[in-house]
Amino acid sequence: MANQLADFDWDVVGTKGYGGGYSTEERARLEALIEGTLNLIAEKDVVKGSVVGITDREVILNIGFKSDGMVPLTEFRDMPDLKVGDVVDVYVENQEDKSGQLILSRKLAKIMTAWKNIEDALEQDIVIDGFVKRRTKGGLIVDIYGVEAFLPGSQIDVKPIRDFDIFVGKKMEVKVVKINHANDNVVVSHKVLIEKDLEEQRQQILTNLEKGQVLEGVIKNMTNFGVFIDLGGVDGLLHITDISWGRISHPQEMLKLDQKIQVVVLDFDENKKRISLGMKQLQAHPWEALVADVEIGSKVKGRIVNVADYGAFLEVLPGVEGLIHVSEMSWSQHLRNPQDFLKVNDEINAVVLTLDRAERKMSLGIKQMTEDPWTKKDLLDKYSVGSKHTGTVRNLTNFGLFLELEEGIDGLVHVSDLSWTKKVKHPSEFVKVGEKLNVIVLELDADNRRLALGHKQLEENPWDTFESIFTLGSVHKATITAKNEKQATLELPYGIEGVVFPKQLVKEDGSVAEVGEQLDFKVTEFTKDERKIILSHTKVYNDAKDEVVAEEKKKTAKDVKELSSTAEKTTMGDLDALSALKAQMEGVAREEAIKKMDSKK
Numbered sequence: 001m002a003n004q005l006a007d008f009d010w011d012v013v014g015t016k017g018y019g020g021g022y023s024t025e026e027r028a029r030l031e032a033l034i035e036g037t038l039n040l041i042a043e044k045d046v047v048k049g050s051v052v053g054i055t056d057r058e059v060i061l062n063i064g065f066k067s068d069g070m071v072p073l074t075e076f077r078d079m080p081d082l083k084v085g086d087v088v089d090v091y092v093e094n095q096e097d098k099s100g101q102l103i104l105s106r107k108l109a110k111i112m113t114a115w116k117n118i119e120d121a122l123e124q125d126i127v128i129d130g131f132v133k134r135r136t137k138g139g140l141i142v143d144i145y146g147v148e149a150f151l152p153g154s155q156i157d158v159k160p161i162r163d164f165d166i167f168v169g170k171k172m173e174v175k176v177v178k179i180n181h182a183n184d185n186v187v188v189s190h191k192v193l194i195e196k197d198l199e200e201q202r203q204q205i206l207t208n209l210e211k212g213q214v215l216e217g218v219i220k221n222m223t224n225f226g227v228f229i230d231l232g233g234v235d236g237l238l239h240i241t242d243i244s245w246g247r248i249s250h251p252q253e254m255l256k257l258d259q260k261i262q263v264v265v266l267d268f269d270e271n272k273k274r275i276s277l278g279m280k281q282l283q284a285h286p287w288e289a290l291v292a293d294v295e296i297g298s299k300v301k302g303r304i305v306n307v308a309d310y311g312a313f314l315e316v317l318p319g320v321e322g323l324i325h326v327s328e329m330s331w332s333q334h335l336r337n338p339q340d341f342l343k344v345n346d347e348i349n350a351v352v353l354t355l356d357r358a359e360r361k362m363s364l365g366i367k368q369m370t371e372d373p374w375t376k377k378d379l380l381d382k383y384s385v386g387s388k389h390t391g392t393v394r395n396l397t398n399f400g401l402f403l404e405l406e407e408g409i410d411g412l413v414h415v416s417d418l419s420w421t422k423k424v425k426h427p428s429e430f431v432k433v434g435e436k437l438n439v440i441v442l443e444l445d446a447d448n449r450r451l452a453l454g455h456k457q458l459e460e461n462p463w464d465t466f467e468s469i470f471t472l473g474s475v476h477k478a479t480i481t482a483k484n485e486k487q488a489t490l491e492l493p494y495g496i497e498g499v500v501f502p503k504q505l506v507k508e509d510g511s512v513a514e515v516g517e518q519l520d521f522k523v524t525e526f527t528k529d530e531r532k533i534i535l536s537h538t539k540v541y542n543d544a545k546d547e548v549v550a551e552e553k554k555k556t557a558k559d560v561k562e563l564s565s566t567a568e569k570t571t572m573g574d575l576d577a578l579s580a581l582k583a584q585m586e587g588v589a590r591e592e593a594i595k596k597m598d599s600k601k
Contacts, residue, residue: 046089046091048090049063049069049087050062050087051082054084055073057073059071061090061104063090068102068468070102070104071106075105075107076088088106088109089106089111089496090106090109092104109597114146118144119179121176122179125175128144128175130142130188131143131170131171132167132168132169132172139153139156139164140167140168144226149174149187149188151187155189156191156249159220160220172187174549175192175228177192187221201233205232205234209275211266211267211268212264213264214265215265215277216261216263217229217236219256219261223251224250224251224310225239226240227243227450229277234275236265237275238251240530242281243255246318247305247321263277264277265277276356286319287320287357287360290317296353299349300314300350300364301350302315302322302348303315304345304346306344308338309337309338310325311328312324314348320362322362324338324365325363329365329366330408331370331408332394332407333402333410349369350368351364351365351368353368353371367464372408373406382473383405383441383444385443385444387441389453390405390438391437391453393435393437398415400412400415409451411453412453417429417454417457420462421494422495423497438455440454440458442453466496466528467526467528472521474523475523477490478521479516480513481489482515486502488501488502488505496533498521499533501536503538504524504538506538520537521536522536522543524536
């Protein structure tokens with residue numbers, strides 16, 4: 001405006017009769033007065049405006065410009081008592097639109113002012129009074145200077161907040177911690193205000209902290225391994241094993257969030273600010289409360305608190321536990337999984353086997369609650385030699401199997417006592433674990449807890465009969481079932497086995513018999529005590545040939561003897577005829593022997 005006045009030609013105006021009566025000094029004074037009534041206004045600025053008029057739709061504002069500006073009345077809803085003369089902030093959108101009108105906005109002025117205040121608060125670390133408008137995902141929406149700011153849940157307090165709704169509709173002091181101009185996002189924190197106050201208190205606590213000190217704290221967080229205690233600005237960990245002398249699976253069994261408790265300092269690291277706390281240490285150890293009359297042989301009652309592979313733990317008193325080894329759960333000699341006998345929370349009675357109060361250790365047994373089956377009075381009669389029983393196969397070994405006749409009573413069936421006829425190399429070829437087996441008692445040694453059993457003895461020994469069937473030299477049909485370099489196994493009649501050596505498997509045509517072939521075999525050896533039969537196929541046809549030859553030799557000798565008796569009566573011609581006859585007879589005998597061999601094949 002000043003530049004425009006400087007360029008104005010007052011002399012021209014004066015010649016037309018306008019201002020011609022003013023002197024130079026008066027014109028200067030008037031210029032100053034005019035300049036004092038007008039402000040230097042720039043667009044996009046926030047300026048002060050005075051209300052000079054109010055209509056049904058608009059508010060008229062004077063900002064010291066050459067013309068007044070108009071602002072919609074709707075932008076003053078937060079000022080129901082607005083009147084002429086009030087001064088408000090407005091934003092200059094446009095100095096002059098197409099209609100020559102000054103365009104102002106109170107809404108944009110509020111926003112611009114708010115953002116300026118927010119930026120100043122961040123730079124100058126100013127505390128702002130905010131208003132919590134609503135809850136959102138992960139935190140709260142707080143109104144500061146009319147702008148919605150985000151307050152993360154982790155920045156509400158130093159302790160975890162589980163219910164955000166309690167803050168909605170309330171005022172809260174916050175600090176601006178981050179501004180994102182690209183997205184017009186503001187992040188605020190209430191936690192930083194608390195942390196500053198707690199830092200001095202935290203340092204004071206750490207300075208005066210010492211082992212054995214008893215403190216009061218509030219449970220701020222709970223996990224499966226323990227709880228975190230707020231000691232007044234300093235957090236300490238109360239491990240699950242230090243909550244109770246008894247065994248618990250989760251801290252929530254005894255504690256809850258926000259609960260005030262007394263704890264004792266077990267250890268701390270001032271540099272790392274780690275504090276280990278204890279709760280059970282405020283009470284005497286339960287072993288000290290164990291009554292004096294509990295001793296070896298005493299019966300106790302308790303609850304199973306843990307089951308492991310090797311045994312189970314019985315809680316006699318909270319914090320007083322005894323181990324029941326799996327071998328002490330049953331009189332059976334075959335160890336099983338402890339879970340087959342017990343489970344957690346079972347209430348049972350047990351007998352104290354060992355007790356060490358100084359080491360706070362105790363071993364227990366539950367099989368001792370019943371009588372040892374080997375000491376029962378009727379044992380000798382029940383399992384007398386020759387008595388028959390049915391048991392369960394519990395274990396297999398190379399030399400035999402162990403059969404459980406009743407709990408705690410096991411007997412051994414040697415592999416040689418399984419079958420009269422089959423040579424069992426391993427019990428697994430005959431029976432499987434868990435199967436039932438009928439047996440007869442062969443021997444009983446109660447003092448040494450030994451019981452010898454037999455299965456084959458339930459039947460008579462068939463080898464007494466076999467001795468008269470498989471005589472030496474007898475021939476039997478047999479099938480080759482197995483074969484190796486040393487010998488072959490034969491399946492003979494009546495389900496018994498025989499043995500043949502490789503050289504005795506050669507057939508008449510020179511080939512060797514193979515597994516699966518059925519041939520005639522001659523018994524060459526029979527041993528009843530060892531239940532062994534040795535046979536040969538080769539001897540079947542070789543011995544037959546030898547018999548034919550021997551028979552023909554015998555017949556030929558007889559014929560020669562008869563001819564010799566008449567030799568003196570013959571002539572030389574007769575001798576020739578006799579020689580021819582002899583040759584003829586030998587030829588006939590040979591042909592007859594061959595025919596007999598062919599007929600046997």
